[in-house]
Amino acid sequence: MPELILAIDQGTTGTTVAIFDQSCGMRAKVNTEFRQIFPKPGWVEHDLEDIWASVITSIQKALASCGASGGDVRAIGITNQRETTGVWERAGGKPQHNAIVWQCRRTTKLCQELKKTHEPLFRERTGLVLDPYFSGTKLRWLLEHVDGLRSRAEQGQVCFGTIDSFLVFRLTGRQKHVTDVSNASRTLMMNLQTLTWDPELLQILGVPPAMLPEIRPSSEEYGTTRSVEGLPDGIPICSMAGDQQAALFGQACFRPGQVKCTYGTGAFVLMNTGDRPVKSSRGLLTTVGWKIGDEVVYALEGSVFIAGAAVQWLRDGLGILSESAEIEKLAASVDSSDGVVFVPALVGLGAPRWNPDARGIVTGITRGTTAAHLARATLEGIALQVRDVVEAMRQDLNREVAFLRVDGGASRNDLLLQFQADLLGMDIHRPRITETTALGAALLAGLAAGVWKNRNEILDNWRPEKKFKPQRNANAVTTLLAKWEAAVAKA
Numbered sequence: 001m002p003e004l005i006l007a008i009d010q011g012t013t014g015t016t017v018a019i020f021d022q023s024c025g026m027r028a029k030v031n032t033e034f035r036q037i038f039p040k041p042g043w044v045e046h047d048l049e050d051i052w053a054s055v056i057t058s059i060q061k062a063l064a065s066c067g068a069s070g071g072d073v074r075a076i077g078i079t080n081q082r083e084t085t086g087v088w089e090r091a092g093g094k095p096q097h098n099a100i101v102w103q104c105r106r107t108t109k110l111c112q113e114l115k116k117t118h119e120p121l122f123r124e125r126t127g128l129v130l131d132p133y134f135s136g137t138k139l140r141w142l143l144e145h146v147d148g149l150r151s152r153a154e155q156g157q158v159c160f161g162t163i164d165s166f167l168v169f170r171l172t173g174r175q176k177h178v179t180d181v182s183n184a185s186r187t188l189m190m191n192l193q194t195l196t197w198d199p200e201l202l203q204i205l206g207v208p209p210a211m212l213p214e215i216r217p218s219s220e221e222y223g224t225t226r227s228v229e230g231l232p233d234g235i236p237i238c239s240m241a242g243d244q245q246a247a248l249f250g251q252a253c254f255r256p257g258q259v260k261c262t263y264g265t266g267a268f269v270l271m272n273t274g275d276r277p278v279k280s281s282r283g284l285l286t287t288v289g290w291k292i293g294d295e296v297v298y299a300l301e302g303s304v305f306i307a308g309a310a311v312q313w314l315r316d317g318l319g320i321l322s323e324s325a326e327i328e329k330l331a332a333s334v335d336s337s338d339g340v341v342f343v344p345a346l347v348g349l350g351a352p353r354w355n356p357d358a359r360g361i362v363t364g365i366t367r368g369t370t371a372a373h374l375a376r377a378t379l380e381g382i383a384l385q386v387r388d389v390v391e392a393m394r395q396d397l398n399r400e401v402a403f404l405r406v407d408g409g410a411s412r413n414d415l416l417l418q419f420q421a422d423l424l425g426m427d428i429h430r431p432r433i434t435e436t437t438a439l440g441a442a443l444l445a446g447l448a449a450g451v452w453k454n455r456n457e458i459l460d461n462w463r464p465e466k467k468f469k470p471q472r473n474a475n476a477v478t479t480l481l482a483k484w485e486a487a488v489a490k491a
Contacts, residue, residue, distance in 0.1 A: 003451055006062070007442040008055055010080040010163050012101065015051065019066055019439040024461040026128040026419050026433055028066035029472030032058045037098060041349070042105040045098035048086050051163065052170055064123040073208040076171070077239035077245035077445030079437050080163035083184045085138040087149065088166065090159050093174050097146050099260045100138040103347050105303065107137035108356050118204055125201060127185070127192050127277055127286025129354055135162060136188030136205045142205060156210035162187070164240040165213045171237055173226030174226065176364045179213040180240035181296070185288040190215065195296070207344065218290040219444040237248055239444035243437045244268040245289050248299060250440030251405040251431065252462040254455055259385055259393065259401050263410035267307035269299045269389045282353030282392040292447065300396060302351035307382045308346035308410050320371040328413045329358035331376035339364035342377040342481050345490040351392065361491040364483070366485065382410070383419040383441060384484045390424055403427040407436040422472035432465045
């Protein structure tokens with residue numbers, strides 16, 4: 001039997017396909033970017049056909065780059081940008097509108113209206129807050145603004161899904177309409193206790209149940225490939241998990257209290273809380289980590305909307321970088337940010353403040369401020385947002401966090417991770433494989449396909465590549481935190 005696992009990591013700006021072997025070695029990795037569509041200020045969309053094309057291209061290039069063929073693939077795993085919302089025809093698979101991306105803020109007014117009467121109910125049932133971030137209000141917008149969509153939805157002629165559902169639908173030749181518990185837990189429509197769609201919440205949101213996918217575990221066979229360009233029929237699709245939950249699994253955070261942060265477009269901090277959902281009183285989300293068989297693992301999450309995207313803004317918006325990777329050298333060219341503080345609330349603030357109307361702000365600018373100071377303040381702004389989330393986790397659970405495991409593109413920035421260690425006062429562990437989102441999808445698929453017998457085999461393969469220890473003076477951290485809080489208040 002072939003032992004290669006093909007992991008599809010369908011992200012916000014591109015699709016990465018990574019191929020892993022039984023020892024968790026990454027044989028290939030290919031990323032294909034696709035269009036970002038901005039119809040109005042604050043609105044973000046993706047064309048589902050663009051996403052599908054990027055998946056096919058990445059699969060073909062990844063297989064070719066390691067000299068493998070589709071026949072060498074034992075199983076396929078999927079991880080994805082989570083709250084992005086699509087609707088397509090059940091019969092032909094044609095998208096009915098561009099997908100509305102998790103970053104999109106078009107439902108802010110609707111969320112404000114729902115908050116007046118339904119916030120406690122949604123918080124209690126779903127573990128989420130009523131924010132434009134989540135899928136439920138995006139789906140309601142589509143039902144209200146796409147001609148004839150509601151009537152077709154009520155008749156079961158169209159499918160709603162997050163990106164995992166769309167990919168399984170296409171990979172199986174339009175045979176399977178499913179999602180997993182981790183993605184369903186991000187929709188505002190799934191009950192955290194029953195792990196089923198909640199009829200009362202669906203009624204409030206005006207969502208016809210006939211258009212919803214079946215909720216399944218995160219690691220099992222959902223179907224097999226059928227009529228997929230570049231792949232033979234019959235490859236089992238064996239995992240689905242939201243990108244941040246997949247990263248938690250890929251980081252081997254299998255014990256309650258273990259925490260990871262993924263630095264991508266945003267920064268996402270998740271803590272394993274074990275077999276029971278933990279309610280947050282400090283602005284964090286309660287979510288499902290994964291379900292394997294009958295075992296359910298829950299997590300606390302803090303979502304920072306803008307992390308790597310702030311660096312992209314320096315590159316594309318201000319033109320002070322030609323490549324994002326240049327920021328570390330530029331920021332390291334000065335000893336400090338010289339009092340400059342950047343709050344990167346470019347699409348509002350996520351956890352723990354949840355203010356969709358907040359906007360980015362730079363304070364402390366003087367005549368001596370340079371691009372290097374702003375670059376350093378940007379990295380500090382990312383680390384400060386993550387610090388706020390981890391501190392909220394500490395307080396919610398009333399326990400210390402021993403260390404933070406990190407991954408994602410920006411985790412390759414040593415200066416950022418040193419800032420993070422200094423601000424948190426704890427060790428930061430960067431693994432050998434920083435593509436832990438794709439790795440998590442591969443591991444979940446491999447467990448279902450029998451490539452790995454259990455999680456102990458996975459733990460044996462997890463190794464840190466580098467550890468960062470706190471170095472900054474505590475008084476300097478206290479001063480920076482005071483400036484940060486003042487800047488956030490202004491934002």
